[in-house]
Structure formats: structure tokens, C-alpha cells
Amino acid sequence: MILVKGGRPFDVLVEGGKIRKVGKISEKADKTIDAKGLVVVPGLIDMHVHFREPGREDKETIATGAAAAVAGGFTSVAVMANSGRICDDAVGVVYVKTKSQEAGLANVFPVGAVTKGLKGEELAEIGKMSEAGAVAFSDDGMPIMNAELMRRALEYAKMFGKPILSHCEDATLTRGFVMNEGPVAARLGLRGYPNAAEAAMAARDCYLAALTGGRVHLCHVSARETVEVVRQAKRQGIAVTAEAAPHHLMLIDEALASYESKFKMNPPLRTREDVEAVVKGVADGTIDAIASDHAPHTAEEKEQELAACPNGVVGLETMLGVVLSIAEIPFDRAIHAMTVAPARILGLQGKGVLEAGADADLTLIDPRASWTVDPAAFKSKGRSTPYGGMKLTGRAAHVIVGGRVCF
Amino acid sequence: MALDALLKRCRAWKHPHLLGTKDLSKDDISLVLDVAEGVASLTDVAPLKGKRLFNFFVEPSTRTKTSFALAARRMGAEVIDFSPSNSSLTKGESLKDTARTIESMGVAFTAIRHSASGAPAFLSRLVRSAVINAGDGANEHPTQALLDLFTMRQRLGRISGLRVALVGDITHSRVARSNLWALRKLGNEVTLVGPPTLVPKDLDAKITHDLDRALREHDVVMMLRLQLERQQAGLFPSTSEYVKFFGLTRDRLATLRNGTIIMHPGPMNRGLEISGEAADSDRSVILHQVANGVAVRAAILLLLSQVGA
Numbered sequence: 281m282i283l284v285k286g287g288r289p290f291d292v293l294v295e296g297g298k299i300r301k302v303g304k305i306s307e308k309a310d311k312t313i314d315a316k317g318l319v320v321v322p323g324l325i326d327m328h329v330h331f332r333e334p335g336r337e338d339k340e341t342i343a344t345g346a347a348a349a350v351a352g353g354f355t356s357v358a359v360m361a362n363s364g365r366i367c368d369d370a371v372g373v374v375y376v377k378t379k380s381q382e383a384g385l386a387n388v389f390p391v392g393a394v395t396k397g398l399k400g401e402e403l404a405e406i407g408k409m410s411e412a413g414a415v416a417f418s419d420d421g422m423p424i425m426n427a428e429l430m431r432r433a434l435e436y437a438k439m440f441g442k443p444i445l446s447h448c449e450d451a452t453l454t455r456g457f458v459m460n461e462g463p464v465a466a467r468l469g470l471r472g473y474p475n476a477a478e479a480a481m482a483a484r485d486c487y488l489a490a491l492t493g494g495r496v497h498l499c500h501v502s503a504r505e506t507v508e509v510v511r512q513a514k515r516q517g518i519a520v521t522a523e524a525a526p527h528h529l530m531l532i533d534e535a536l537a538s539y540e541s542k543f544k545m546n547p548p549l550r551t552r553e554d555v556e557a558v559v560k561g562v563a564d565g566t567i568d569a570i571a572s573d574h575a576p577h578t579a580e581e582k583e584q585e586l587a588a589c590p591n592g593v594v595g596l597e598t599m600l601g602v603v604l605s606i607a608e609i610p611f612d613r614a615i616h617a618m619t620v621a622p623a624r625i626l627g628l629q630g631k632g633v634l635e636a637g638a639d640a641d642l643t644l645i646d647p648r649a650s651w652t653v654d655p656a657a658f659k660s661k662g663r664s665t666p667y668g669g670m671k672l673t674g675r676a677a678h679v680i681v682g683g684r685v686c687f
Numbered sequence: 688m689a690l691d692a693l694l695k696r697c698r699a700w701k702h703p704h705l706l707g708t709k710d711l712s713k714d715d716i717s718l719v720l721d722v723a724e725g726v727a728s729l730t731d732v733a734p735l736k737g738k739r740l741f742n743f744f745v746e747p748s749t750r751t752k753t754s755f756a757l758a759a760r761r762m763g764a765e766v767i768d769f770s771p772s773n774s775s776l777t778k779g780e781s782l783k784d785t786a787r788t789i790e791s792m793g794v795a796f797t798a799i800r801h802s803a804s805g806a807p808a809f810l811s812r813l814v815r816s817a818v819i820n821a822g823d824g825a826n827e828h829p830t831q832a833l834l835d836l837f838t839m840r841q842r843l844g845r846i847s848g849l850r851v852a853l854v855g856d857i858t859h860s861r862v863a864r865s866n867l868w869a870l871r872k873l874g875n876e877v878t879l880v881g882p883p884t885l886v887p888k889d890l891d892a893k894i895t896h897d898l899d900r901a902l903r904e905h906d907v908v909m910m911l912r913l914q915l916e917r918q919q920a921g922l923f924p925s926t927s928e929y930v931k932f933f934g935l936t937r938d939r940l941a942t943l944r945n946g947t948i949i950m951h952p953g954p955m956n957r958g959l960e961i962s963g964e965a966a967d968s969d970r971s972v973i974l975h976q977v978a979n980g981v982a983v984r985a986a987i988l989l990l991l992s993q994v995g996a
Contacts, residue, residue, distance in 0.1 A: 458804075466889035467709075469804040469825030469864055539805030583783060587803035587824065 282683065283307075287315025287644060294640035297683040301636055313685070315644055318677050321615045322634045323355025323641025326596060327622035328420070328445070328499060328523060328571035331357075331388070334375060335364010340576040340661045342379040342388055345596070348574070348660035349386035350687040352597040353676025355641035356631055357386055357574075358622075360420040361393040368393035368404040370412035377413055385686050387641070389415045389626065394433045394444060398422045403433060410440040415626040418445035420499055421546075425451055427484060434494025443495035443521070443625060446485045448506070449547065453477035458587055460533040460548040468536065470586070473548050475503035482506045486513035486520050497625055498522040500573050502547035504557030511566045521625050523569040524558050526595060526602040529609070531555070531666055541582045542664050545575065546591035559608050568621040570614065572599045576662025594662035598653055600645070602667065604674030611647065640683035649675040690732050693725040697993040704811045704818040705987055707827035708869040716869055719833050720840060723979070723986035726761075733763020735992055738795040743785070744770045744821065745801045750953055750977060751821050751831070755798045758984035767794065782806065786813045796988055799823070804861075817991040825859045831952050832865035834983040836873075838976045839907055842948055846873055852901045854880040855911035855933060855960050856922075858887050862952045863911055867892060878905065881933055884922040898933055902942055909950040910935050910961045926959055937964040948972045 283305060284292040291305040331345035332338075340348075342359070349357050359376060361367035367376060373390045380388030392409035394417045396402050406417055417437055424430045424446070433444050454473040459465050461472025482498050486509060489496040501507060501522050513520045527545065532552050535543040543549060550558075561567040575592025582589050603614045623632025630639040653670050655663040679687035699718055702710065711719075740759035744752050747770070756766045769785070782801075789797060796817045799807050804824030811818040822828040840846050851870055857863045857879050867890065870877045878893045879886050880901045886894055895901050902908060913929060923929050930936065935949065940962065943949075949961075949971045957963045966973060 461889075463889040463891065466887040467864075469823075469827070469861060539808045585782060585801065585803040585806040585809045587805075 281309040283309035283312045284315050284320055285312055287318045287320040292320055292642060294683045297640050299636055299638045299640050302634060313678055318644045318646055321643050321645060322619040322632050324353050324618045324643045325356040325622040325632060326354045326572050327358045327569055327626055329357045329359055329574040331359045332363050338578055343383035344659060344661050346380060346383045346385035346388055348596040350679045351659045353600045353643045353679055354596060355386055355679060355681045358389045358391050358415055358626060360391050360418060362398055362421045366393055366398055368396050370408040373409050373412040373414045386681060391416050391418050394419045394424060400424050400426055403436060406437055407440060410442055416443050416445050420445060420447045423447050423449040423451050423481060431488050431492055434488055434492040434496060438494040443497045445497045445499050447499050448478055448481035448485055450477040450481045459536045460550050462551060464533045475505050478503045478547055479505035479509050482509045486518050489520055490518045495519045500525045500547055501558060501567055502528045502550050504554045507557045507561040507566055521568045523571040524562055524567045525573040526599045527666060528558050529606055530602055539586050541586055541589040542593060542666050544586060544589060544591055545593055559606060562617060563609050563613060569625060570603055570617040572596050576660055577664060579663060582664040593664050593666055594660045597658050597660060598665060598667045600676060601672030601674050604647060605672050640680060642680040643676050644678040646677045647674050651675055690729060690734060694993060697722060697990050700990040703994050705829055706807050706820050708829045708832050708865045713872050716872060719986055720837050722990060723837050723982045726985045727982045735988060736763035738764045740764050740766050741789050741794040741797040742766055742768045743797055743799045748800050754980040755984050757981045758988060762985050762988055783813060786810050790814050796991060819987060822861055826861055827865045828861040829865050830984050830987060831862050832869045834976060834980045835866055835950060836869060837979045837983050838972055842972050849906045850876045851907040852878045852880050852905040853909050856885040856913055856917060857881055858885050860911050882923055902939055903944060906947055907950060908947060913956060913960045930959060935961045935965045937962050940965045940968055943970060950976060
């Protein structure tokens with residue numbers, strides 16, 4: 281029995297992995313956490329991470345990823361299917377679950393591949409993976425270019441009540457891209473990824489969701505046009521949700537002028553106008569969730585000339601501070617986007633809420649903690665971050681997962 | 688100019704590396720051109736004796752590499768050549784290792800040619816030697832632009848007020864970018880000429896798709912090499928159509944204004960972007976460009992050698 285006492289908005293008593301009571305609590309517990317000055321929120325959920333295991337344990341393991349999650353304040357994460365051995369069958373799903381139980385830190389929810397081998401050719405065994413515990417399906421990293429196949433995936437996954445998480449990128453428009461298309465790319469002589477390639481695919485997926493009645497969730501929205509596509513689709517009653525990554529809420533393509541790989545990701549950093557639109561989209565709820573797209577790579581891989589190094593940066597351990605540092609996104613909305621919203625999208629029962637009977641996943645946030653990002657101190661094996669040396673405000677002080685204090 | 692006076696002038700130079708004309712001021716550019724002129728008149732001196740130039744060409748090149756070697760020898764420096772047979776883009780790891788290896792052998796200058804934009808910038812963070820960008824992807828080729836400016840000044844007596852047309856595949860051209868940045872610093876009017884598929888609208892420069900008109904309105908016409916693989920990529924329909932609209936043909940040669948010069952960074956596709964008649968005409972300064980390359984690169988080596996000296 282643990283009592284979290286003195287925090288805002290109320291005290292929380294947890295027992296046996298569940299929240300037993302919230303409110304003003306005076307009874308004694310085995311352990312009391314002094315939460316004075318802290319905000320108690322439901323355990324944060326990052327619905328988009330890459331843990332690389334099995335197959336690329338040199339980049340990240342499920343254990344190191346889960347440790348990074350709790351260090352960043354996250355009690356639950358959803359891992360994408362594009363690990364070294366692609367998670368496109370029930371064996372892959374069970375492996376992720378087993379490894380995460382061994383690690384005993386954050387809850388790690390597997391996302392299964394939509395198509396076998398992420399090849400975009402044949403549907404993977406979505407039913408068997410659902411039964412094994414996959415919470416959603418995605419070929420993330422690889423767009424599903426075949427619209428017919430995407431249609432069937434939405435129809436089929438609907439049978440199991442699961443969403444398709446779309447890496448919306450029209451790859452015919454982005455071949456060989458290194459960064460956002462625009463004046464900066466033109467100046468630097470780097471191949472660009474135009475906003476239209478994301479927005480066009482997002483629009484296609486929205487219409488396919490409307491056609492099929494399936495649920496589509498758009499990953500890492502980065503372009504202002506895409507925000508507008510989601511806004512319009514929601515107005516039309518289409519079952520679409522969307523997420524944004526913290527770097528798309530803060531950083532712009534001008535950063536690439538130094539040719540540093542810590543600014544290279546997919547989708548790429550966009551312009552100031554795009555950042556403003558995505559921030560506004562998150563603030564007004566058009567974009568439901570915030571997710572890190574935590575994508576660890578080895579130092580050797582990232583320490584190359586820009587065209588050769590892989591896309592992606594780590595994000596789990598900086599996301600909360602980055603998001604809370606954005607003035608235009610109110611605290612409650614930010615927390616909602618990392619708790620209630622992802623729990624609903626992924627159908628996670630008992631997660632994302634602070635009420636009696638819910639899972640005892642809690643994050644205690646010190647919203648005033650000022651700290652400097654030190655990549656060397658990361659729990660993640662990945663060290664490539666655009667925020668190294670940056671001063672952020674807001675950090676998790678304690679993390680409780682399933683009634684156990686993990687951080 | 689005597690060597691002492693020349694070295695004294697060099698002290699105004701502050702850049703430890705030459706990564707692009709983007710980073711140069713108007714004064715920097717004038718300094719390079721003046722020093723290059725001074726270098727041309729130097730005889731029997733070896734100011735860079737005992738220093739080594741590492742010619743690191745990860746992408747094939749004939750003239751630039753030779754030009755750097757001649758420039759270094761002319762200044763008394765040694766040249767180490769290294770051209771990996773496998774010039775694929777995925778050489779990143781070995782790029783770092785190679786850089787470290789060179790460093791330990793003691794080189795003063797590294798001239799790098801690489802297919803990835805930004806590779807020289809990447810290298811400059813890893814080594815202490817002066818990195819000279821000898822062409823990186825579609826980013827920059829600063830020594831080419833500087834020798835182009837040197838040639839303009841030499842052939843036309845001035846740079847100020849010259850109107851320059853860059854013609855052809857601007858999107859993939861580092862030569863175009865380096866010239867554009869340098870000419871912009873000097874206040875010159877630059878027009879980009881080519882089909883919309885090969886001219887980025889984002890460079891914030893004047894663009895025209897009418898070569899005939901451009902030829903009548905410019906003092907310098909710089910033709911850029913057309914890579915044939917751009918056709919497969921769907922950027923233009925056929926070579927014959929390209930020549931019809933954007934080739935400097937014999938007919939077009941006849942329409943040039945008096946005094947207009949023709950430039951080309953090479954290697955040329957004769958009969959494609961430039962006709963043999965145009966390349967060999969008295970308007971063409973293409974061989975002067977090649978010859979001036981040695982003096983300009985020698986000047987760069989001299990300038991870089993004086994940083995912190």
C-alpha cells in the first residue's frame with residue numbers, strides 16, 4: 281500500500297496494483313510519498329516508440345527502453361513493429377510482452393505490423409496478433425503505398441476493434457530526402473520532403489477510414505497542411521486521430537544548416553509556420569496525442585555525413601520537459617495528450633485515468649524543476665538528441681507503475 | 688607582389704576552413720581574388736614547403752583534383768592522394784576514420800570531394816587541418832566559384848555590375864549555388880535559367896525559362912552540365928527537347944551581345960547543354976577558367992596557412 285500525499289489535485293492511495301482511493305486521505309500506508317509541490321497525473325503514455333529488440337539490441341533493448349520510459353515519466357509505451365526482427369506475427373508480440381515483464385519497469389504494449397515484413401504486399405496475421413496482445417497495427421517507418429491494401433487493413437483491423445497507425449508519407453515524393461523541402465534545403469543542396477507528401481497521404485487515409493468505417497491514427501504530424509486535413513476530417517465525422525512528436529512542436533529546419541545528424545528524422549523538422557500550426561493543433565485538440573517517436577540509433581550510425589545517417593532521435597527522456605516548456609500548450613492539455621488520449625486511441629483499459637479501480641500507474645511531476653539535458657546520463661542506449669545542453673522546465677519526480685515505485 | 692607583402696595581406700583572412708562561399712564576406716572574396724593575382728606573379732618561392740595537402744576525393748574528379756595538386760606543388764607543399772574505389776554514400780564511418788588517420792599523419796590541408804552535401808562540414812568538426820570543400824553533393828563548390836569570379840574579372844576587367852545567367856540544372860548544381868552566394872555578396876544580378884523541374888523556386892533568385900531572352904540580357908552566361916540520369920528521373924523529356932529550349936546552340940551563339948562571355952565549369956556535354964561551336968568560340972573563357980583554377984586554389988592554401996600563424 282502506497283500513499284501519495286500532499287500533491288495536486290489530491291492524495292492517491294494505491295494497493296495491489298490498483299488505485300484504491302483518491303481525495304483527501306488520512307489513513308496510514310506502508311509507504312508514503314511526499315508529493316508536496318508536485319502534480320499527480322495518470323501514468324504518462326507514449327504511444328510511439330522504437331525499442332529495436334529483437335534484432336538490434338545494439339541500438340536499444342526493451343529493458344533499456346523501458347528504463348528510459350520511466351526515467352522520462354512514462355509508465356506505458358507502445359512499441360512499433362520495425363525492430364530488427366519485425367513484429368509481424370504472434371511470436372513477435374509475445375516476445376515483446378515477455379521481455380517487458382522481465383524488465384519490470386514500464387508497461388510495453390506491442391504494435392503489430394500491418395503487412396508481412398513491412399513490405400506493403402500482404403496483410404500480416406492481425407487477428408492472431410490481436411489475441412496475443414497487440415494494441416494496434418502499423419508499418420511505421422514504411423508508408424503503405426498501396427491504397428487498396430490500406431483499405432483492406434482498415435476493414436480487417438476493425439473486426440478486432442484495433443486502429444491502424446499510419447506513417448503517412450507518399451514515398452514517391454520523398455525519395456532520398458534528407459530534410460524538409462523549402463528554402464533551407466534549396467540553400468543547403470539537400471533533397472527535400474515536401475509537406476504535400478504527408479498531407480496527401482493523410483487525406484487518402486482519412487477518406488479510406490470514411491470508406492471502411494475503420495479507425496485510422498496519423499503518426500507524427502509535422503506539416504501545417506496535415507493539421508488542416510485532420511481538422512476537416514474530424515468535422516466530417518471521420519474516425520481519425522493524430523499525434524505529434526515533441527520535436528515538431530519546437531524545432532525548425534533551419535537547424536540543419538549545421539549539417540548535424542541530431543536534427544535528422546522522419547518526418548523532418550519543418551518551418552516556423554508548421555511548428556505554429558502543429559502546436560495550435562495540439563492545443564485545440566485537433567491533434568489528440570503527443571508521442572515521442574523515440575528512435576535510438578548507435579553513435580556510429582548517427583556519426584556520419586547527413587545523407588548517410590539514419591533518421592530518428594531519442595525522445596522519451598526529454599519529451600515531458602520539452603512539452604511542458606511550450607507555453608501555448610496548457611499543462612492540462614499536455615497531460616491529456618499523454619494520458620487520456622493515447623489510452624483511448626489504443627483502447628488501454630484502466631490506463632490514462634486517476635480514479636478508484638484504475639491501474640496504479642502514476643506520474644508525479646515537478647512542473648517547476650529546471651534541468652539541463654545531459655545525453656550521457658540517458659538510460660536509453662540512444663544518445664542522439666536535438667536537446668543536449670538545453671535547459672528545460674518540468675520533470676517527473678516519481679513514477680509508479682502497477683503500484684510499484686519505478687523511479 | 689612580393690611574397691612578404693602577399694603574406695601580410697593574407698592576415699585579413701579569418702576562416703579556418705573553406706566550406707562554402709556562403710560563409711564569405713565581400714571583403715573575403717576580394718581578398719581571395721587579389722591573393723590569386725599575387726600568386727600568379729610569384730616565382731621561385733615555396734611558402735608552403737613542408738606542409739601537406741591531402742587530396743581526399745570520394746567522388747571522381749579529374750580537373751579539380753589535378754588543379755589542387757598543381758596549386759599545392761606550386762606553393763611548395765606535398766600532395767597525398769586518396770580516392771577510395773568505393774565511393775558509395777554509405778562511407779560515413781570510414782570518412783570519420785579516414786579523417787582521424789590523416790590527422791595522425793600530419794596534414795595541413797584536406798581538400799574533400801564528396802557526394803553528400805555537408806560532408807566537408809562534418810569533416811571539419813573532426814580534424815584540426817584546414818578543410819577545403821572541393822565539391823559536396825548539391826551544396827557548394829567554393830573554389831570553382833572563386834575561380835569563375837577571378838576569370839570574370841580577368842576577362843571583363845571588373846565584376847561590379849555584371850549580370851550573370853546560370854543556365855541548366857540548378858537544383859543539383861553546387862557550382863550554381865556557390866556562384867549564386869558569391870555573386871549575391873558582391874551585389875551582382877543573377878538569373879537562373881532552366882526548366883521549372885531543374886530550377887528550385889526556393890533559392891529566392893530571379894528565374895526565367897526563356898534562354899533566348901536571357902542571352903540578350905546578360906554579360907556572363909554560365910552553362911551547367913546536364914546529367915543524363917535526370918531524364919530517367921522525369922525531370923526533362925528528352926535531350927533533343929532540352930537542347931531546343933536550353934542548349935547554347937550555334938544559332939543562339941550568334942545572338943549574344945558584344946562582350947558577353949561563355950563559361951562552363953566542366954566537364955562539358957558537347958552538343959547537349961553547349962554546342963562545340965559555342966565551347967570553342969572566342970566568347971568562350973572555359974580554358975581560362977581551368978588555368979585560373981590553379982592560382983585561385985594556391986591562394987586559398989596560402990590564406991588558410993596564415994590563419995593563426
